[in-house]
Amino acid sequence: MSTQFKAEVFQNQYLPQGAKEVHAIMTVTAEGSEGVAGTHTGGSLFGVICDTSGSMGGQKIYAAKEAMVKVVNLLPDDCAFFIVTGSSSARVIFPVSIATPQNKERACGVIKAGLDAHGGTVISTWLTEALQQFNKMAGAVRQALLLTDGQNDVSDEQQLNTVLQACEGVFQCDCRGVGTDWRVKQLQQISHKLLGTTDIIPNASMIEADFRAILEKAMSKSISDVALRLWTPQSARVLFCKQVSPDIVELTHRGKLVKPQVNDYPTGAWGKSESRDFHFCIEVQPGNVGDEMLAGRASLIYTVNGVETKVAEARILVTWTDDDAKSTKIDKRVAHYTGQAELAQNIQEGLEARAQGNIEVATAKLGKAVKIAHNSGNESTAKLLRTVVDIVDAETGTVRIKKSVAKEDEMALESRSTKTSRIPKSS
Amino acid sequence: MPSYKCPKNHESTESDFCSVCGAKIQGSPEVTTAVQKTATLTCPDCSAPHDPHSGNFCEICGYNFTSGAHGDLPPANITPTPLLKQEELTSSIGEKTHLTWAVVATVDPSLYEEGSPQPPTNQAPIIFHLEKENNLIGRSSSRRGIYPEVDLDFDDAVSHRHALLSCQPDGTLIVRDIGSTNGTKLNGVELTAMIDAPIKEGDELTLGHWTRMTVVAANS
Structure with a gap:
């Protein structure tokens, strides 16, 4: 095995008498050793899905082409790739092939020659084509990059949901929106379902740098289809289960029941030296003072050729006590991530209120967000917040909503609001 | 399975x-x-x-x-008894220790404090051999069916169920105050109830009005 997983649980296991909610943060770290190509033998498959609808015309399609050529040339020789372009319908302009120098050259030729922008935006058809390509290499680490600049066709909503359902678990997909005419919620719907990220590329000239970063991250993944398996005792209920670092990914309703009391939550592919945090909240039957019980057993499972391998395990404990000094303490990591979740929520609600012209609510929510971001050391989010509000006092969260805000700043804040900071090492 | x-x-x-x-x-x-x-x-x-x-x-x-x-x-x-680590166990099985423990209980008038009854003067030291794995220190009560292994009936400030002396599989001895009313001191230091404290030969437990117990190791 080349990738070692390590799981650690942080929690206050002491509950006062009668309490039944158990919180725990699990930190999972994958540590790869040099020189081994990963447990994964199926290689990796990277798909590029590029919008070629009418709105992409001009500078955007030109920049996208350039970026795609660069990405193709950057592909390692042993990985496979394909390219799908989409508008009202989708076209596989380059089917799944190994990234040999010849194939790269041919692909670049196709990109340069055959792309012109026209037609509408029906993303479900793009994903359907991509899905078929990914199905050709089921054993690989499968990741895609979707680039678009516009809103999906209204009529596509239902179809998109169906297609996403089919794509879930088959491939992961990062979404990038160019310009400001796309809708954050829409791309997030796709990226959340397909365990990817959504971000804005405000300016067409920045596509290339972003593509490089995505490709680099994708190529670092060595193990795909890792599931977070959570066992809970009989009569317990998982109130929520979410990834909280590096960003918030709600997993609660994505669990698949493996057998009674055991749920698998998807976490996608893991790279070497990757670290993520998960937050569990489990409701158990309250015990007597002095009772100790296991509220959850969380493990990471990956499946290679139908064989499940458990790579790390951690236990979530609970002890009931009448000692208030013990039971009233909140674990600092639990507190931190509870704050980060609140931060994301306040940003989303604040931006929504602002869009509806409800400045009072927006000021309150975004002020609260500024305060949390400031206190938790989430610098990147604090910086994004400063583009939307004028901060009078970060400590108390006193802010003034800016009169005019660049659309791309607002979208950047919205799409990155779920990014969390980790608890600073020094504290 | x-x-x-x-x-x-x-x-x-x-x-x-x-x-x-x-x-x-x-x-x-x-x-x-x-x-x-x-x-x-x-x-x-x-x-x-x-x-x-x-x-x-x-x-x-x-x-x-x-x-x-x-x-x-x-x-x-x-505080749950810390389970012994595997290696400790295997090593202890290999070289069987033949150590047995005993405690000697005496009445020590110097422990007398205001409010206590006068210590008896005729109480001879009693040796209790710890033959069981767990030995209860206490006072017997036929009504409650308590018959402690280390029976300190002469001192009524000892709780009926006062403390526990446990011989560990590795040959060591621990003491645990099991929530006694008046507490137990190990070498003059008050024990926390329900917390195990390892004890060795020569250690002294004081409890009740004026009872002093000395730990004795004996090879059998």
């Missing part, structure tokens, strides 16, 4: 916590094989080992294993 019985009588596939209800499974199988017993539970109240064949009740505190009702002791904050 091995299965373990949890305190609620579920068949558990996990050895540490029940795979059905999550309850802590007391007395891990490693430990029980090491002390040559079939299956022992640990009392959730006073964490004394309990042999299910000996009945429903904890012999130390009276905890009812069937109903979960508490015995005489108020349910306290339990």
Whole structure:
């Protein structure tokens, strides 16, 4: 095995008498050793899905082409790739092939020659084509990059949901929106379902740098289809289960029941030296003072050729006590991530209120967000917040909503609001 | 697949916590094989080992294993007995120690404090050989069915169930105050109830009005 997983649980296991909610943060770290190509033998498959609808015309399609050529040339020789372009319908302009120098050259030729922008935006058809390509290499680490600049066709909503359902678990997909005419919620719907990220590329000239970063991250993944398996005792209920670092990914309703009391939550592919945090909240039957019980057993499972391998395990404990000094303490990591979740929520609600012209609510929510971001050391989010509000006092969260805000700043804040900071090492 | 019985009588596939209800499974199988017993539970109240064949009740505190009702002791904050590490166990099995323990109880008038009855002058030192794995320090009560191994009837400030002296599989001895009314001191330091303290030859326990006990090791 080349990738070692390590799981650690942080929690206050002491509950006062009668309490039944158990919180725990699990930190999972994958540590790869040099020189081994990963447990994964199926290689990796990277798909590029590029919008070629009418709105992409001009500078955007030109920049996208350039970026795609660069990405193709950057592909390692042993990985496979394909390219799908989409508008009202989708076209596989380059089917799944190994990234040999010849194939790269041919692909670049196709990109340069055959792309012109026209037609509408029906993303479900793009994903359907991509899905078929990914199905050709089921054993690989499968990741895609979707680039678009516009809103999906209204009529596509239902179809998109169906297609996403089919794509879930088959491939992961990062979404990038160019310009400001796309809708954050829409791309997030796709990226959340397909365990990817959504971000804005405000300016067409920045596509290339972003593509490089995505490709680099994708190529670092060595193990795909890792599931977070959570066992809970009989009569317990998982109130929520979410990834909280590096960003918030709600997993609660994505669990698949493996057998009674055991749920698998998807976490996608893991790279070497990757670290993520998960937050569990489990409701158990309250015990007597002095009772100790296991509220959850969380493990990471990956499946290679139908064989499940458990790579790390951690236990979530609970002890009931009448000692208030013990039971009233909140674990600092639990507190931190509870704050980060609140931060994301306040940003989303604040931006929504602002869009509806409800400045009072927006000021309150975004002020609260500024305060949390400031206190938790989430610098990147604090910086994004400063583009939307004028901060009078970060400590108390006193802010003034800016009169005019660049659309791309607002979208950047919205799409990155779920990014969390980790608890600073020094504290 | 091995299965373990949890305190609620579920068949558990996990050895540490029940795979059905999550309850802590007391007395891990490693430990029980090491002390040559079939299956022992640990009392959730006073964490004394309990042999299910000996009945429903904890012999130390009276905890009812069937109903979960508490015995005489108020349910306290339990610090579970730290399970012995595997290597410690295997090493202790290899070289069997023939150490046995005893305590000598004396009346020490110098421990007399205002308010206590005058210490008896005719109480001869008593030697208690710790023959069992767990030895209760206390005062006997036929009404409550308490017959301590270390019976300190002459000192009525000793609780009926006062403390526990446990001979460990590795040959060491520990003392645990099981929530006594007036407390126990080890070498002059007050013990925290329900916390195990290792003791060695020559250590002194003081309890009650004026009882002093000295730990003695004897080779058998």
